[in-house]
Amino acid sequence: MPPRDLSPPPEDVTPYVPVGVRIAAAYSWRLLVIAGALGVVIWLIGELSVLATTLAIALLLAALMVPLVNLLTHKARLPRGLATAVTVIAGLAVLGGLMTFVIIQFSDGLPALQQQLNRSLDEARRWLIEGPLHLKSSDISRFIDQMITLIQENQASITTSALTTATAVGEFLTGFLLTLFILIFFLVHGEHIWAFLLRAVPKPARQVVDNAGKEGFASLISYVRATMVVAVVDAVGVGIGLWILGVPLVVPLATLVFLGAFVPIIGAVVAGGVAVIIALVTVGWIKALVLLAIVTAVMQLEGHVLQPILLGRAVKLHPLAVILAITGGLIVSGIAGALLAVPLLAVLNAGTKSLIADQRNANSGNSPDSPEPAED
Numbered sequence: 001m002p003p004r005d006l007s008p009p010p011e012d013v014t015p016y017v018p019v020g021v022r023i024a025a026a027y028s029w030r031l032l033v034i035a036g037a038l039g040v041v042i043w044l045i046g047e048l049s050v051l052a053t054t055l056a057i058a059l060l061l062a063a064l065m066v067p068l069v070n071l072l073t074h075k076a077r078l079p080r081g082l083a084t085a086v087t088v089i090a091g092l093a094v095l096g097g098l099m100t101f102v103i104i105q106f107s108d109g110l111p112a113l114q115q116q117l118n119r120s121l122d123e124a125r126r127w128l129i130e131g132p133l134h135l136k137s138s139d140i141s142r143f144i145d146q147m148i149t150l151i152q153e154n155q156a157s158i159t160t161s162a163l164t165t166a167t168a169v170g171e172f173l174t175g176f177l178l179t180l181f182i183l184i185f186f187l188v189h190g191e192h193i194w195a196f197l198l199r200a201v202p203k204p205a206r207q208v209v210d211n212a213g214k215e216g217f218a219s220l221i222s223y224v225r226a227t228m229v230v231a232v233v234d235a236v237g238v239g240i241g242l243w244i245l246g247v248p249l250v251v252p253l254a255t256l257v258f259l260g261a262f263v264p265i266i267g268a269v270v271a272g273g274v275a276v277i278i279a280l281v282t283v284g285w286i287k288a289l290v291l292l293a294i295v296t297a298v299m300q301l302e303g304h305v306l307q308p309i310l311l312g313r314a315v316k317l318h319p320l321a322v323i324l325a326i327t328g329g330l331i332v333s334g335i336a337g338a339l340l341a342v343p344l345l346a347v348l349n350a351g352t353k354s355l356i357a358d359q360r361n362a363n364s365g366n367s368p369d370s371p372e373p374a375e376d
Contacts, residue, residue: 046332053336054175058182060343062190063220064228065091069187084187088180098255105251208358212351219350223343230306231261234268234298238275241294245287247279261302263338266326268299317345 045052065087072083186193194213201209239254247253253275260271272295280288317325322342329341 042332049333050175053333053340054178055182056340056344057336058179058186060220060224060340061091061179061183062186063217064224065183065187066190067221067225081188084184087187088184102252102255106249208355211358212354215354216347216351219346220343223346226306227262230302231258233306234258234261234302237298237301238272238295241291241298242275242279245279245283245291247275247283247287247291249278253278263326263335263342266323266338268302272299317342317349321345 068087069080069083072078072086073080076083078086194210198206198210198213235254235258238257239250242250242253253271256274257268257271260267272292276288276292276295279291322345325341325345326338329337329339329344331337333340
């Protein structure tokens, strides 16, 4: 039997490590670095949530308005600054007119809604007394008194909530003005801002990043256009159903459906649910069920016909990815995060596809078609 080799192992132990362990270790430390970088980015977004949300909303509005700015610049031969001013002023006029009309309609329809609500409450009280529950009038009155006492005991917290709401309104106005300011610069100097940001990218990878950024912004434009059309169709469909069934506050509820459509899946369901509840209170449960069927049909039309046709393959996202993105955005930044999560996912999806395509072209020896962006 030969003697065992008791000499110390060589300094390089790599040949003695199994290949699978080496591959797993290589992936692990890279994934840890990526996770750490994402953690830092998420932490910065949380610390600068107001600024990050403002920038994201301004970029979303820029994607909505930049086609009209380009049309006025190239077709009407207007200077870009003037085209931006016309577009922004027209957008503010449409938004202001719509909000004013909704407020007027809500104010006019509120008294009738209150009367109908009182009648519904009286019918509910009569059913509780004369129906199968056979409750006593004194029990119902005692329950109402307990609710009033509860509200009075929590008056301080209600007042604090009102003050918090007033503070939130002030922050909203500040954010609105900041968003408007950033939006104007995005529309006027967007290409120069992007060229400046590209300078931070190493020159060999600059063209690839430029292609990915342009593809991402193009997908954002397609997403905003498609979402706008879907929102209009949802609002018109549900609004017609509300009008036929005689539900009050048709225009405000249709506007709520329009705004809710910008948060895919969840927003339309919540807005439609509010409309069904108001129909249940005002026109009875039979018409509320009919309205529920109308809302469901409109949602099916949106999910199975409009979105696949309008969004196309470049922006097409799996419903599970949409739900997870909305949930994550809601956890990180609330309603604003839920609104911006899906557009961000669409941009990342298109940018990643562009990076993969450029990598395949590089591996196959094909050069990109577009020239390298010039430095400003």
